[in-house]
Amino acid sequence: MIAKIRTHNSGNSQFLCELDVMKFTEDQIRERMAERGIRDDAFFICGFSDWEVDTIMSLEEAYVLKRYIQLFCDGDAYLVQFMLQRHMSLKDIVGNEYLFVSKDEKETIKYLFRHETTDRVVDIFCQAQSKTRLMALYFEQNIILNTPKGFYVRS
Incomplete structure (x- = not known):
């Protein structure tokens, strides 16, 4: 520094x-x-x-x-x-505090929705219309940081 x-x-x-x-x-x-x-x-x-x-x-x-x-x-x-x-x-x-979750996009999504009901997850995916768009929404809000080391999630 x-x-x-x-x-x-x-x-x-x-x-x-x-x-x-x-x-x-x-x-x-x-x-x-x-x-x-x-x-x-x-x-x-x-x-x-x-x-x-x-x-x-x-x-x-x-x-x-x-x-x-x-x-x-x-x-x-x-x-x-x-x-x-x-x-x-x-x-x-x-x-904000961020936690390293994974290098894998799929694991990161699972982590994000670990406390959600199936109905809520389906609603979120239907609104986003694709996995890419869903991730982009979380990136825009700085909920997920997509770094070269992997994905960090705001805790």
Whole structure:
């Protein structure tokens, strides 16, 4: 999670550095910035170079993502990286928990409907008209994330 840091002053921004958010605490970074004479409101994160993600966020928001990765992703940042690459908002990312279900579409559908009655499953399939369209509806609502590693379902 290598953050690209920029400073801004009088409407102009300038690249400052890259730093590994996972290695340092938020306080350590703020202290280092203060030592260099950079106020909290004069720098921001403009993306993550190792994830190939360009996104604007505050240092505080980056540490919200770090805590999410540590608490809900077992330290595996892949899912957060995937969601940021798809331009999901910070609220949508940390506001939901996702569980890896399977690499198989059929197993994922079974998982989704594990608590539904047969009648309800038939109604849902009839409304969607096809398995592909059904999956697309769940993708659009971010209920299912279709990643190269497999399917994650919002829990």
